Amino acid sequence: MLQPKNSAGGGLPEKPGGALLKASGLALCLLAASALAGRADELCSSCDPQVIVSGEFDLARTPNPPAVTGAAPGDAAAFQQEISGKHFSLVLPHLTPGRYTAVIGLAETLFDHAGARIFDISCGNRLLAGNLDIFALSGGFGKACFITNQIDFSGEAQHGPLTFSFSARVNDAKFNTFELRNAAGQPVVARHAADLIDSFDASAMQAPVVTGPEIWRDPSQAIDARVHDLVRRLSLAEKVRQLGNNTPAIPRLGIPAYNYWNEALHGVARAGVATVFPQAIGAAATWDVPLIHSEAQVISIEARAKYNDYVRAHDGNADEYHGLTFWSPNLNIFRDPRWGRGQETYGEDTFLTGSIGVAFIRGLQGDDPEYIRAMACAKHFAVHSGPEPTRHQFDAEPSERDLYETYLPHFEMAVREGHVGGVMGSYNSVLGVPACASSFLLGDILRKQWGFDGYIVSDCGAINDVFAHHKYVATPEEAAAVTIKAGCDICCGNDYNALTRSVKRGLVSPPEIDGALTYVLKTRFRLGLFNPPGQQPFTQYPITQNDTPAHEALALSVARESMVLLKNNGLLPLNRAKFKRIAVIGMNAGSLDALVGNYNGTPARPVTILDGIKYVAGTNIAVTYAPGCPLALHQNGSDQPDPSLLKDAIAAAKAAEVVIYVGGIDARLEGEESADASTCDGFKGGDRTRIELPPGQTELLQALVATGKPVVFVNCSGSAIAMPWAAKNLPAIVQAWYPGEQGGRAVGEVLFGDYNPAGRLPVTFYNATTDLPAFEDYAMTNRTYRFFNGQPEFAFGHGLSYTKFTYQNAGLNESNYKPADTVRLVFELKNSGGREGDEVAQVYFRHVHSAVPQPKLALCAFTRVHVAARQAASVTLDIPVAQFRQWDPASKQYVVESGKYELLVGAASDDIRLRLPLKIAAAELKVAAGK
Secondary structure, eight states: OOOOTSSSOOOOOOOOOSSSSSETTTOOOHHHOSSSTTEEOOOOOTTTTEEEEEEEEEEOOOSSOOOOBOOOTOOOGGGEEEEEEEEEEEEEEEEOSEEEEEEEEEEEESSSSSSEEEEEEEEEEEEEEEEEOHHHHHHTTTBBEEEEEEEEOHHHHHOOOOOEEEEESSEEEESEEEEEEEEOOEEEEEEEEGOOOOOOHHHHHHOOOOOOOOOOTTTTTOOOHHHHHTTTSSSHHHHHHTBBBBEEBBGGGTTTOEEOOOSSSSOSSSSBOOOOOOOOHHHHHOOOOHHHHHHHHHHHHHHHHHHHHHHHTEEEBOOOSSSOOOOBOOOOOOOOOOGGGGGGSSOOOOOHHHHHHHHHHHHHHHHSSOOSSSSSEEEESSOOOOSSTTTTOOOOOHHHIIIIIIIIHHHHHHTTOOOOSEEEEEEETTTTTTGGGGIIIIIIIIIITOOSSEEEEOOOHHHHHHHHHHHHHSSHHHHHHHHHHOOOOSSSSGGGGGHHHHHTTTTSOOOHHHHHHHHHHHHHHHTTTTTOOSSSSTTTOOOOGOHHHHHHHHHHHHHHOOOEEEEEEEESOOOOTTEEEEEEGGGGGGOSHHHHSSSSOOEEEEEEEEHHHHHHTTTEEEEEOOOOOOOOTTTTSSTTTOOHHHHHHHHHHSSEEEEEEEEEOTTTTTSSSSGGGGGTTTTEEESSSBBBHHHHHHHHHHHHHHHTTOOOEEEOOOOOBBOOHHHOOOEEEEEOOOOOOOOOHHHHHHHHTOOOOOOSSOOOOOOOOSSSSTTTTTOOOOOHHHHHHHHOOOOOOOOOOOOOEEEEEESSSEEEEOOTOOEEEEEEEESSSSSSSEEEEEEEEETTTTEEEEESEEEEEEEEEOTTTTTEEEEEEEEGGGOOEEETTTOOOEOOOOOEEEEEEETTTTEEEEEEEEESSOOOEEEOOOO
8 A cells, every 4th residue: 555645655257168177187188079960979089088979969059048056166157058969978988997976067048947858867777867857956947956976887898888878858858067086086077068079070080191390390490381381280170179269289299278368458467466557548548659559568578477487387388368369459449438348449539549559569569570479469350339238149230431431440550550460350240240250351351451461369259149149140060160261260269169060061171271270370380389498589588577666657657648637727736735634535536446447457556546645645634535425326226325425425525625536437337248237227238328427426526516615526437427517517527547556646646736637538528328329320420529510528639737738830841742642740839837748739630622421520640749848849740641531432442532621730629729721632542442
């Protein structure tokens, strides 16, 4: 915890089942399954012991699965997939004779009453469970139960292999999990239906005979040659296993296990202690491209340090959240403030999003000419920004111009300028086709037009959505085939397990499997993971490079720069000589959730806003605290606040000289597909149903103002909050976002003037939910600063300072330009105030007399400049004329229309200080899509 300044002391969701299980030091492979609803005997010949599924059965995933109770911790998801059928068997050949205990796990997730499913389970001639009704046995729907029997197995010579038979009486027999324990109680076999690999017949398991040197092991060879050599050495079964996110080891080749799933949205996430920077929307509010590049460099250093430490302790294997393929940044356009995941984005503008995104990608991946330090992945491609509750079946239908002018340009920047290593497809459909099955998005645009040469991964479970929710195809085999053929290389989840069946049915060809695998394995080669230790530059990063003082200092810098001063009538900065008693009110003041947002790591020394205020205030100022009221209330009114909370807050305010209210929302209320938040008034499934500050907080603010004491509102949120009463009646408002581990100190420094704020809004703050079009409408009409026809509460690009800047002496290098030219803009920024500070100079453009509808204005350049008190700085910005492009549906290409334009230079989208006219020559620039 921080100590007060000048005193002693100081210093400041759903994962797929694992593909490789281990028990008693024995590596266990996956259970094999048959063709869906067909007859087959399938095996995994590389497993020890082998497990064969024989008979008539399905591998099924429960649609809209219930929350299963009664399962072991972490195993509930295993009961949402099942093997089921009329008659099928589990066969364990070559099992050592001895006494075993068989444990069969079951949960009824299809039928909601007893008698709907009845079946028998036997082992050889012995009936283990007769007339079994899971619903009746477990006590209800979605409740796990276990059939446990002791088995004495004398060996195959007398009775054949150990066999468990399932026979239906009413509807289908089934099982969810199967475990076999030896006499010592140690598991010998442990299988979940969610772990199954489908249709591994003998031919699929047969490794090819390859002669010649093992080029793939040789770092002196070109990466493409190494990848090709490794691909040709794998069996079809091994190839399919390598196309999931959780890839098992291939012991015969010495290839370790690797899990591609990792997160680094604003710091290494979900892997223990790490430096936690402000949430991504706060990073965008800095409008500081070099700073975010530095942040990403730190993240990649900590990532390498964690990876190196983990694999050294785990025989070279990298599990979930311990790899180097990070599924960040989130580049989706924050088109509507109701979207709960908008906090993960860089805002509503394509150019700002692309610029910050490219900086993050380059910082994360590094600048080594041969190897990538940590690999970025741009997500979610494409046209994805809510609603969360329907994302698995929603079809986004943007117009052609909106698609090319709003939903794609920043991804193009990530590919062309950032050279991003990965791209993640989204859950939703786009124009009637699931995004992960869209050859238009993944093939035509991403690969052919933009030249993307990295890997493409599905969002987790999105391949299942293709047949289960979008109903685009009818079976898992078809879903796996259509997405591979479209260009999705990695399935996050288990749904590519069906690919061996897809090959057998002729739905996809072996060369198409090889093509996907080439992109996948190239990823690991580019990271240097198949090189001998020490033969690439990042293997020596020690764990001491994680969470260093220098990294903590950078987190503080980003938090400072993210702070947006929305309103100030002169109350801020707080005068230490004037205010000796401060009341801090509000649930977010002492909240860790209000600091870290979502997709976060664990901060070692987090500084809450309350602690930060106390520290910066110093020992001569008394700071008291009262929570005031909940952030939001349940819809059913079951959690009405204790009247004493309001009474205590008012008493604290009356005893103080100034009040700081720290409110807003947090990532428990807005976020990814959250069912918990749906119980709160104004929230649904992670999204918001209205954008206004929850009414209880407005009422508390009104009561605090009624005390006669000046009130400062510090708002924490990952999205725009409509606060009409506060905006009109409060003297000062600070937007703090979710400011990371050092956020509390940054807030304190801004409030007391130790830091001069200069953050700018990356989103429009609207006055009311009624300002917005329907959430499900992906048309850009009346959305964002570019098209909104109303008066915003606080405009895109808005942010105040404790000093004043003037814009003067502007000029262009020419007045007439050709489409291939570059506009050079020069102007002067003068700090006319008495203290130093940053100014974010923003440049917009507009077409004066376009032949087609155009945005009111659109960002085309910006820079954050530090200027000393009463000094001036010269600013030069180069703007390619091609940036004025628009999409022409008739010619299917971007064009730069000729005619008169204006450059609009200012401090915000609604605060334009300079207007500079220019002309574009009559010859239009026409380029293929994406050029």
